Amino acid sequence: MSTPADPSHTAEHPVDDGTSAFGKLAVLMVAAFIDMLGMLMILPLLPFYAKSLGAGGFVVGLLVSSFSVAQLLSAPLWGRFSDRHGRRPALMVGLGASAVAYIVFAFADSLWLLFLSRIVQGAGGGTVSVIQAYVADATRPEDRAKSLGWLSAATNAGVALGPVIGSWVQLWSKHTPGLVAAGLCVLNMAFAWKYLTETRRIAAAGADGIPPVRKGSREAVFRVLSHPSEPASRLILIYALAIGAFQGTTAILALFLAWRFGVTENTIGYVFMYIGGLSVLVRAVFLGRVVDRFGEPRLSRVGIVLLAAGLLGLSFSRDYVTLAIAIGLLPLGTAFTFPCVTAMLSRVVSSAERGLYMGVQQTFGGITRVAFPIILGIAFDAISQPSPFWISAAVVLITLTMGRDLEKYAPRVVKG
Numbered sequence: 001m002s003t004p005a006d007p008s009h010t011a012e013h014p015v016d017d018g019t020s021a022f023g024k025l026a027v028l029m030v031a032a033f034i035d036m037l038g039m040l041m042i043l044p045l046l047p048f049y050a051k052s053l054g055a056g057g058f059v060v061g062l063l064v065s066s067f068s069v070a071q072l073l074s075a076p077l078w079g080r081f082s083d084r085h086g087r088r089p090a091l092m093v094g095l096g097a098s099a100v101a102y103i104v105f106a107f108a109d110s111l112w113l114l115f116l117s118r119i120v121q122g123a124g125g126g127t128v129s130v131i132q133a134y135v136a137d138a139t140r141p142e143d144r145a146k147s148l149g150w151l152s153a154a155t156n157a158g159v160a161l162g163p164v165i166g167s168w169v170q171l172w173s174k175h176t177p178g179l180v181a182a183g184l185c186v187l188n189m190a191f192a193w194k195y196l197t198e199t200r201r202i203a204a205a206g207a208d209g210i211p212p213v214r215k216g217s218r219e220a221v222f223r224v225l226s227h228p229s230e231p232a233s234r235l236i237l238i239y240a241l242a243i244g245a246f247q248g249t250t251a252i253l254a255l256f257l258a259w260r261f262g263v264t265e266n267t268i269g270y271v272f273m274y275i276g277g278l279s280v281l282v283r284a285v286f287l288g289r290v291v292d293r294f295g296e297p298r299l300s301r302v303g304i305v306l307l308a309a310g311l312l313g314l315s316f317s318r319d320y321v322t323l324a325i326a327i328g329l330l331p332l333g334t335a336f337t338f339p340c341v342t343a344m345l346s347r348v349v350s351s352a353e354r355g356l357y358m359g360v361q362q363t364f365g366g367i368t369r370v371a372f373p374i375i376l377g378i379a380f381d382a383i384s385q386p387s388p389f390w391i392s393a394a395v396v397l398i399t400l401t402m403g404r405d406l407e408k409y410a411p412r413v414v415k416g
Contacts, residue, residue, distance in 0.1 A: 024138040025147055027195045029154035032131065034188040035095065036155040038181035039121075040162025042105055044272055045170060045177060046114070047254045048265040053111050057255055061377025064251040065370040066115050070122030072366025083355040087134040088196050092189060097124025099185035106178025117178075133355040136346040145296050145343035149287035152339055153280045156331070160276025163269035170265070220353070220360045231409040235345045236361045238399045242304060242337055244368020245392035246330070249311060251373040252380050252388055256314075259385050261323070271327070279331035287335055297406035300340040304400055307333025312393040315386035344410040 047060045055063070082090040101121035108114045132148065139147045169176040224233040257263035257271060290299055310329030317323040342361070349357045376388035 024197065025135065025150060027197075028131065028134060029151055031091075031188055031192050031196065032151055033154040033158050034184055034191070035098070036158025037162045037165070038098065038102065038158075038184040038188075040159050040272060040276075041166035041169070041177050041181045042102065044163040044254060044268045045166055045265055047252075048268075049108070050111065050114060053114070055111060057252055057377040057380040058374070059111065059377075060255065061248075061251055061373035061375075063111075063114055063118055064247075064373040067118040067122035068366045068369035068373075070119045072363045072370065074123050078355075078359055080356050080359065082133060083353065087131075087137070087355070088192070091131065091134075091192060091196065094124040095185050095189045095192065097121060099182045099189070102178045102182035102185060104178075106175045106182065108178075132342055132346075132358045132361075136343075136354055136358075137351075141343075141347050144346055145291045145299075145339050146288035148339035148342055149283040149291070149335065152335070153283035153287075156276045156279030156283065158276070160273045160280060163272035163276075165269075167266055167269035220356055221363060224360060224364065231406060232345060232348045232357060234402045234406070235341050235348070236357075236364050238300070238304075238402050239338065239341045239345075239361055240364035240368045241399050242307065242341075242396050243365045244372040245311070245395040246307060246334060247369050248372025248376045249314070249388050249392045252376055253314075255380060256385055256388075260317075261320075274324070275327060275331055278328055279335060282331055282335040283339070287339065290336070291340065295407065296340040296344050296410050297403065299336050300344070300406075301400060301403050303333045303336025303338075303340065304396055304403070305333075307337060308393040308396040309333070311389045311396065315389035315393075344406060347410050 046063060047055075050060050050063055078090050078094070098121050101117045101124070104113060104117040104120060108117060131151070135147050135151055136144055165180075166177045169180055223230075224236050227233055228237065253271075254263065254268050257268065263271065294302070306329050310326050310333055313322065313326030313329060317326050342358070345357060345361060346354055372392070376391060379387045379391060
């Protein structure tokens with residue numbers, strides 16, 4: 001893995017195809033919003049559907065993890081595919097897989113069909129790394145955290161609206177949320193086909209005119225394990241542990257809130273709307289400013305502390321005021337952590353391998369997204385209902401030890 005000391009990084013420029021970086025980002029934001037809108041119409045309903053079919057916390061954890069198993073297996077392949085053949089084709093296939101998965105979900109009358117829908121969607125969900133590489137291609141290194149923040153603001157707008165829409169339309173019919181989500185995917189494919197332009201120069205030559213030597217997916221994955229002190233390896237591990245702990249608790253959040261606050265499938269959407277709304281506000285309004293002021297390494301450490309505090313606060317919340325405060329820390333923590341970590345990763349690896357390493361990041365994130373819902377589901381059933389949040393907060397705080405001296409590899413860019 002190379003570092004910013006490599007001149008190819010400092011001289012890096014986005015691909016110029018006649019479309020402005022903002023124009024490319026705006027189109028991608030619309031596509032990401034529609035995609036997340038459909039996904040979040042389904043996800044909050046999943047625990048309740050599974051429970052109606054006899055599932056407990058452990059099986060709900062397995063359902064969430066099945067998506068991540070498929071995603072972690074497909075992510076490096078999608079990253080490598082997009083490096084070689086372009087970002088746009090990979091995105092189109094992923095959207096198509098999601099449409100199929102939602103149709104299966106719409107008519108699922110057994111647990112195995114719910115598992116099938118999650119696996120199909122996860123296999124196409126490896127394109128998260130492609131979207132991140134798409135943004136990195138189209139923006140300057142110093143603007144990537146801000147641009148990724150804008151992209152995640154768009155996805156969190158989907159987080160805010162999707163659960164509420166899902167709660168409304170499921171009152172019409174059990175099949176309606178899945179069918180509406182599938183329709184949104186088809187609409188999104190048509191939009192992406194018309195407006196998304198390719199950002200990757202296929203088989204681009206290096207500075208000396210010789211095509212760069214590319215690592216294989218397996219080699220890149222094992223590089224993280226065999227060289228854990230390298231900056232790219234540490235960034236991938238920080239991302240993986242933090243995202244796994246966060247999404248693991250999200251998987252059982254509905255069960256926890258049902259136990260302590262009496263939340264149902266008709267009201268869970270408002271909780272996600274609150275989280276999503278705060279996420280949009282933080283990422284769209286504040287993230288760019290604080291990144292410019294504090295830099296990505298420092299801000300990511302602040303985000304880790306806020307995320308851990310929110311997770312811990314959830315376990316001790318006893319009324320709606322303390323619940324709102326604890327939940328409010330989560331979008332702050334995730335907004336300051338994940339875009340910064342991903343932006344730093346894009347700066348410490350070669351542009352020719354950006355899609356690959358974004359895929360590797362998603363692979364390790366997928367591993368933790370498999371493990372944590374299962375582990376935390378077992379803890380919910382066997383230890384205590386608040387225990388998953390204690391475990392997750394401790395894991396998130398551990399990642400602080402991996403964020404040392406990252407300023408050397410991703411220094412703050414002073415504009416002006």
